[in-house]
Amino acid sequence: MNTRRHTLQQGAAVAALLAAAGLWPQAARAAGNSKAFDARSVAEATRLLGATAAPAPSAEVTLQAPDIAENGAEVAVTIGTTLAGVKQLVLLVEKNPNVLVAVFNLTDAIEPVLSLRTKMSQSSDVYAVALMRDGRALFARREVRVTLGGCAA
């Protein structure tokens, strides 16, 4: 527990420094087990997850989501890829307070398609990002309009 607390304190200290330097738009919260979960932008989240190149769109990454979601508390999305050499599949919602929703480490034992439900605080672009073993980040994007925000959920 000490090491985790220590890590969180360090993370918060760094975030405070960044905030003081004007590099961090909001103070980081001391929650989550990875700095990437405190990311405020898609580019920042993918970089913190280890992508070495800027994310590029790819037709081989799939993202299914409704065009209009009535309830932002439960928006069903399916993320997948037909690419080989994918290390992680990542779901991001651009305008959520925490951009990064989930990171899935894939193995060969499953088909690289996952369905889950995400919260959306407001209408936003949703990204499915495939992080490749070679450091590339490939994404698919869809705009989802939310009738009732899920921030209160």
Add this chain to the structure above:
Amino acid sequence: MTEPTRIRAQVQGDKAVVRLRMAHEMESGQRRDSGGALIPAWHITEVTITHNGRPVITAEWGPGVSKNPYLQFTLKGARAGDRVGANWKDSRGASRSDEITIVA
């Protein structure tokens, strides 16, 4: 006190479609109580799905996953009698492990 994860596995040929629903509040840390104070975030942070005890998916989640998280995926090389397990840990340090046996 945690509730069991509901796991369903449906064999289709040499694969199985697995659906699971974990019971968790997934408090986002954005909500306020009636007094206006922020309700602290409380959500699942780590998930491990196993097939016959071997991890097939590990995941890290933030507060953006919906309440009572749902997950669906297709497991390759699955047969009736195989075991599918779901384990999670949350941001308060609680954890839960559940396992089912696939029936034909």
